[in-house]
Amino acid sequence: xxxxxxxxTGLRAAYGPVQVLFxxxxxxxxxxxxxxxxxxxxxxxxxxxxxxxxxxxxxxxxRFEGRDITRTASHDRVDAGLCLIPxxxxxxxxxxxxxxLRLGAIAPRARAxxxxxLQEVFRRFPRLEERRAQQAGLMSGxxxxxxxxxxxxxxxxxxxxMDEPTLGLAPVMVKQVFETIEELRTAGFxxxxxxxxxxxxxxxxxxxxxxxxxxVALSGPGSDLLGSPEVRRAYxxx
Amino acid sequence: MILGVALAVFGAAVPAxxxxxxxxxxxxxxxxxxxxxxxxxxxxxxxxxxxxHAVFYGVGAYVCVLLTGTIPxxxxxxxxxxxxxLFAALVGMPxxxxxxxxxxxxxxxxxxxxxxxxxxxxxxxxxxxxxxFDVPATEVLxxxxxxxxxxxxxxxxxxxHSRFGAGLAAIREDEVAAETVGVPVxxxxxxxxxxxxxxxxxxxxxxLLRTSYFEPAQAFDPVISFTIVTMALVGGxxxxxxxxxxxxxxxLLSELLWSSLPQLYMIVLGVTLIAFxxxxxxxxxxxxxxxxxxx
Numbered sequence: 001x002x003x004x005x006x007x008x009t010g011l012r013a014a015y016g017p018v019q020v021l022f023x024x025x026x027x028x029x030x031x032x033x034x035x036x037x038x039x040x041x042x043x044x045x046x047x048x049x050x051x052x053x054x055x056x057x058x059x060x061x062x063r064f065e066g067r068d069i070t071r072t073a074s075h076d077r078v079d080a081g082l083c084l085i086p087x088x089x090x091x092x093x094x095x096x097x098x099x100x101l102r103l104g105a106i107a108p109r110a111r112a113x114x115x116x117x118l119q120e121v122f123r124r125f126p127r128l129e130e131r132r133a134q135q136a137g138l139m140s141g142x143x144x145x146x147x148x149x150x151x152x153x154x155x156x157x158x159x160x161x162m163d164e165p166t167l168g169l170a171p172v173m174v175k176q177v178f179e180t181i182e183e184l185r186t187a188g189f190x191x192x193x194x195x196x197x198x199x200x201x202x203x204x205x206x207x208x209x210x211x212x213x214x215x216v217a218l219s220g221p222g223s224d225l226l227g228s229p230e231v232r233r234a235y236x237x238x
Numbered sequence: 239m240i241l242g243v244a245l246a247v248f249g250a251a252v253p254a255x256x257x258x259x260x261x262x263x264x265x266x267x268x269x270x271x272x273x274x275x276x277x278x279x280x281x282x283x284x285x286x287x288x289x290x291h292a293v294f295y296g297v298g299a300y301v302c303v304l305l306t307g308t309i310p311x312x313x314x315x316x317x318x319x320x321x322x323x324l325f326a327a328l329v330g331m332p333x334x335x336x337x338x339x340x341x342x343x344x345x346x347x348x349x350x351x352x353x354x355x356x357x358x359x360x361x362x363x364x365x366x367x368x369x370x371f372d373v374p375a376t377e378v379l380x381x382x383x384x385x386x387x388x389x390x391x392x393x394x395x396x397x398x399h400s401r402f403g404a405g406l407a408a409i410r411e412d413e414v415a416a417e418t419v420g421v422p423v424x425x426x427x428x429x430x431x432x433x434x435x436x437x438x439x440x441x442x443x444x445x446l447l448r449t450s451y452f453e454p455a456q457a458f459d460p461v462i463s464f465t466i467v468t469m470a471l472v473g474g475x476x477x478x479x480x481x482x483x484x485x486x487x488x489x490l491l492s493e494l495l496w497s498s499l500p501q502l503y504m505i506v507l508g509v510t511l512i513a514f515x516x517x518x519x520x521x522x523x524x525x526x527x528x529x530x531x532x533x
Binding site: 052054073074075078079083084085086090091092093094095102103104106107110111151152154155 | 401404405407411412415417419420421423
């Protein structure tokens with residue numbers, strides 16, 4: 001078996017005295033969509049932030065393409081090819097769409113040829129090109145999500161971490177976000193997705209992990225979890 | 239545009255050699271430009287508003303007074319800038335961990351702390367103000383100050399138009415988002431802090447040589463910090479010309495007031511700041527831009 005693109009073992013994290021993650025183990029295979037599902041407060045966002053380096057792990061190891069990055073600074077992780085699309089999108093509200101995108105390529109490796117990348121992002125999201133001079137904070141939630149994703153792509157990541165990309169979006173936009181994730185997988189990106197919208201996420205996922213109170217409660221191929229009575233009862237309302 | 243403004247300052251200095259009074263005014267204007275422009279390197283770019291820039295001015299003045307007579311004054315000024323930058327590097331890490339109003343209060347508190355420490359040291363040494371003899375000619379000091387104003391302006395311009403400046407702007411907009419796109423947030427903030435401290439150190443040294451008298455309460459006077467912030471905000475923080483407009487406007491205004499109504503100076507400072515924040519949030523620079531577009 002080949003080495004997974006991302007391998008997390010025994011991950012622990014805490015906010016002050018409150019421990020949030022308890023020995024979390026999971027892998028993300030190259031070219032796959034891996035999903036973390038679970039209720040609010042289960043630890044999905046904390047896992048995402050730990051992998052991106054925004055929250056420092058209090059225990060365990062995070063390996064990216066075989067390299068231990070547990071103590072690596074977040075900007076060096078971006079430069080290594082790992083990019084977080086944060087929960088709540090966090091676009092730079094006072095800047096234009098184009099300025100947002102250009103900032104996405106601020107990491108040294110992404111700097112070269114970032115104009116070409118900008119064209120590629122515009123090709124993938126024509127809406128962003130139409131709005132390139134628009135102030136980002138004035139756009140709709142769906143457009144901001146597109147922008148956050150486009151800004152992430154500007155860093156030329158190999159692994160994209162998407163934290164709750166459908167949060168607060170209209171149903172039609174939710175559908176579009178999932179279509180985009182499919183397209184990105186087809187284009188060769190590896191994706192780790194944290195989602196509350198369990199059904200669609202599991203339908204899409206090559207592999208899924210169910211989190212409960214900071215621990216992995218269940219894992220397997222997305223379709224297996226979709227068929228599991230436990231998941232159906234607790235998360236799909238069936 | 240920037241070079242034009244810089245040259246205008248330069249040009250204004252030339253005829254000043256005629257009258258000592260005019261030289262004094264130009265010295266003051268250049269000093270405030272240098273200070274406000276340096277302040278903008280950190281505070282206008284990142285939104286971390288420093289209310290303690292007097293500390294760098296004071297550290298520079300103190301280092302300069304200690305060194306004066308031992309080495310040429312040019313070297314003493316360099317040492318003053320280096321000392322201020324070093325001080326910023328040392329305190330930057332902890333200070334830059336807090337944001338918003340906490341950062342404002344912390345920088346103010348830090349500046350006051352250093353002022354009192356230096357006052358204690360000086361009185362323990364039995365010194366109540368140090369006189370300096372043998373200072374360079376006023377023209378020489380003036381040229382240096384104008385040079386610093388130009389340097390600070392070019393520096394502020396270079397920062398704003400670089401990737402460094404883009405990173406700082408990202409920090410101002412949303413620090414967490416900046417981190418997720420790969421901006422080395424801690425490093426950039428510290429570098430901006432150091433950059434904004436160096437020139438004020440040299441300015442403090444020069445101002446000391448001009449007054450030829452060092453007194454800690456004066457060198458670390460918090461009014462210096464307040465004036466810098468007021469000038470920068472009145473001038474406008476969105477452009478490089480903002481601090482220049484604010485510094486020129488205020489320095490000239492204070493010249494008028496000092497000569498006619500000295501007790502009103504601080505009141506006018508306060509009223510102007512309030513009026514600008516309420517009615518002209520983008521400062522004189524925004525006002526000029528608007529008029530330019532309308533005409």
